[in-house]
Amino acid sequence: MLFNSIDFAIFLPIVFVLYWFVVNKNLKLQNLLIVIASYVFYGWWDWRFLSLILFSTIIDYLVGRRLKTENNKKNRLILLWVSILVNLGFLGFFKYYNFFLDNFVSAFSFFGTEINANSLNIILPVGISFYTFQTLSYTIDVYKRRLEPTKDFVAFSAFVSFFPQLVAGPIERATHLLPQFYKKRQFDYYKAVDGMRQILWGLFKKVVIADNCAEFANQIFNNSADYSGSTLVLGALFFTFQIYGDFSGYSDIAIGTSRLFGFDLMQNFNFPYFSRDIAEFWRRWHISLSTWFRDYLYIPLGGSRGGTLMKVRNTFIIFIVSGFWHGANWTFVVWGTLNAIYFLPLLLTKSNRSNLNVVAQGKILPTLKEFALMGITFVLTVFAWIFFRAENINHAFQYIAGIFTHPESFLAISVYWKYKTILVLLSIFMLIEWVGREGQFAIAHLGEKWKPAFRYAAYYLIIIAIFWFGGKEQQFIYFQF
Amino acid sequence: MKRFIKKTLFFPFGLIILYGIIYFCYNTYLNNKFSNQNAVFIWGDSQAYYGIDVKELSNKLEKKVYTSAIPGAGIYDFLLFTEQVPENSEVIVSVSKLVQIRRKENDFNRTGLSFWALKKMYNEDYSINEIYSIIKLNIKPKRNISETSELFAYSDSMEIGLPISHFEDYYREVPTFLEQKQDLYLIGIKNLIRKNCKVSFLELPYHSKLVNIESKSLIKKETDVFKYKIGKLFNNFKMDTISLNNNKNVFKDLSHLNSVGAKDLSNKLGTKMLVDEGTILYTAQ
Structure with a gap:
């Protein structure tokens, strides 16, 4: 179901x-x-x-x-x-x-x-x-x-x-x-209302963001040889948001539904695309799996207790196993390895725990440095997702090579214009996520201080957006894992 | 718990009200051309969508001409159209046989929400499931009216679009829903009469290969009776033919005109409409 x-x-x-x-x-x-x-x-x-x-x-x-x-x-x-x-x-x-x-x-x-x-x-x-x-x-x-x-x-x-x-x-x-x-x-009214709110946001992420992105991502990845570099970049970007909207949307609905029955589940996503380095990304992405591997694999293997070589070995093991957990395909193994490679410089310079707090906490905008760090981490993540989405390793390399052909296409406005609706939706989505990044989920505190009529209007608008902008129904990606 | 249940039950009411307001405003904005009192409005399926050159017709009639024709248009779309056109306006309705015999699930049915139209369909034994699927298709407002048409480029010879077997399948036997669809068609026409619209009917041409299939089919008799039923709704109903130029290929495929055919048809239709009085069914050949 x-x-x-x-x-x-x-x-x-x-x-x-x-x-x-x-x-x-x-x-x-x-x-x-x-x-x-x-x-x-x-x-x-x-x-x-x-x-x-x-x-x-x-x-x-x-x-x-x-x-x-x-x-x-x-x-x-x-x-x-x-x-x-x-x-x-x-x-x-x-x-x-x-x-x-x-x-x-x-x-x-x-x-x-x-x-x-x-x-x-x-x-x-x-x-x-x-x-x-x-x-x-x-x-x-x-x-x-x-x-x-x-x-x-x-x-x-x-x-x-x-x-x-x-x-x-x-x-x-x-x-x-x-x-x-x-x-x-015991039935807790506030917990249940919070659960409903989280379900609503999860549905928005799934139906509006993930399902719409899926249509374009599938189209572009399945016919990658026919597209220019700029469209291939958009394809990777769409998949980046598809997988986030899909999986974190599912988690939100799961956590919200549990709250209706009086249960508390652990937070599974914590605004990962606002991470300033890859270590922070992995503390914010699929938290329940990352911590599972940490507790039941990484630590029993020695964790970070041993020498540098042991730490590197353990890091590679945990990322490769994590990749393999996602599916029986070498693409997932490469994806895991790539993340381990991203992680390595942080581990070796002992800076893998330097970004533990919320980015730009209490501020409206990040500093230029924070913005640049988020941008770099995001680009690295998008690049890794290409392997995750590709049919096989060859396909991934062809896709990446395709990005660098016809560089002039990056200046063609018509390419982006074709995807204007989804690009606008993604911008609004990321804006809401940014504003709500200090909560458990983006709209956890939406309109807390507003009059009920305005708060309800905001919920209604989200529901209307689900009806109007909902993409073609797609299976949740993570079911296959 | 009581508070939660109460709020959960009341929540949808607010949603329905807000949704209704937004839907109405956006729909009115998208389809505001329907408010034009002194214009000609066209309805039809792909035959009319590709077969009428709106600009040509507009020039000829010296009036604004808007088209609501859409490929795959169904009876629901027609009912909605009759609701949207303003009173006393001039309307061209393309009496497509394929609209009548097309499988219900293939109808476009996507031109907006109308409880009147849904109720009429329900009364004509459309099932709850069918009604529900129509509602699902129309949750978001859509622009149903345009002042431009999309024409097929001219080519010396006709392309075989859908294979002949596709049409043979359609014409093999009289579909069970034919009468149901025709009755709804008549309800829509009656609505136009009630609105005091000047209605012209247009039967767009098929290629001779398709006419052959049709003439051998039992459906022909049913669609002819239907034309007769339409005629009976009007006091002054006449039939006329429009002969298209045979010097050039006018067909894109078996059932659609190309730009040359569309221009020729629109020109001749406009000329006739300027002088004709009463309700006329034009059959283009």
Whole structure:
């Protein structure tokens, strides 16, 4: 079920009413309702994949229970590996089987040995990378004794399958989300209103920004050989905003929806395109994944504790794995590597934590230096996105080469005029994001001090913009990851 | 909780009011040419869109001529057009057979929101789903009127645009919705009569290959009866023919005129309209 569909518009109020009016007296029933609703939500795509979630849930629940009573170090480690192998086994099979097989066959073929191996026609279960990482966080935290394993199977199932963030995050830590299922939820008016506001902004980002940008980005990337350099730059720019609007829009809707049910999810995006360096960008982009890799991969590998060489190695590992997490294609690996290369100078000069605060905090405009730094970081990010979006490495290089052909096209106003509506929308969008960059999301504090009529008018205008400027409905990009 | 539910339920009312105001203002701005009292307004589908040279017709009639013709125009678009034209104006309606027999889901249906038109369609057994999909297409106002036309460049020979089989499919059997569409067409025409408009009907020509298919089809009888029904709505209804110049190729493809054909047709149509009285169905050949 897509967040921007009629199905979800009907589904959400039904679950909301049942949750707060029918089963509100009983916490167990509330959790059970969340499990049922989540399974309906997920099964709407393909009910067959519900078995995967259920199986993961049972395995991790049982592993957690055994870890509670098991004190033998070796046995505990075996239990942990059972969970890791089961979860990553599913992920590996559904997401990476064909990739590894094809590369294996190509490698042998390179050395003159032909191998006959047939690729399987595997459908990737929606959001498998997200819930796999979420359940893994539970087992690892229980293993590390950072979290008491749960006895409550229903609460645990609800934690694994919680529908607002099931298919595209934020990837919640068990230590943060699971305890919320144990506590009685009280309806909080301000939290719910804030949630509605975040849903509205998420829809705007998805429907107006991402879907419109997607149409142009797809057109330009799919026919990149036919376009001049300036259009190719615009194509990369459109994809940059498409992926941001799409993914952060989804996260906003997920967080907003959770608030309606009395839950707090972690912030997943924090205005990443206003970052002054690439380290700051990664502290603001897909925060739940970056911190997951930091906590469960980077730190166990030694983090930044060792010598320079170790730090460099760990940085490359985390970025390459992060790239690979996004999909079974070398383009993602190159994208990850490129980000590691961007990160390296900051790491080596120990300046990777120099921009921790909000840019131009309390000011209307940034300084010239801040503006230049944001511009450079943005250009680097846009360049990396070309690899992320390209069909394959060759395509990415052809695309980049195409940018530098016909440089005179950069002066042709007609090129930009063709995309005037979306360019105006993007400018307005970035302006709103800039003004609201100190909040959790851009319109979190919109019109706080205004009269209600003006505040409501602003919300209505956003809704009208969604109706009028909404692009052709597109699948959320991150579902495929 | 009560406060939240109350506000959530009341929220859409404000939205509807504000949306209605903005929609009305923007729509009026986009289509303000409809307020011109002393102009000629054209409605039709792609045949009229490409087949009438608005400038030529305007010069001939010495009046402003506006066209609301649009490729794929459907019955909903026609109903909306009849609502928008001012009272006592002069109107040219292209009675396209393809508008009548085109599959409902292929109709353009995108010229604005009108509850009157939607209600009429609902009364004529358009399903809720069909109505809903029309509403969805019209959430944003659109300019439905223009004083220029887009003509196909002249070429010595006709291109085969859509293959002949496409039209054979269309004419194979009488569509179940034909009468439904024709009834709605009549409702629109009655609306023009109520507004005291001077209506001229225009049947644009098809290439002889298409005429052949049509003449063998059962649909021909239905569309002829329909013309008769239109005639019955008027006191002084006549039929006339416009013969296009045969010296040059006038067709772009099987169903559309090229710029030479459009200019010739518009010139001759204008000449006739200047002298003719009453309601006339012009059939161009």
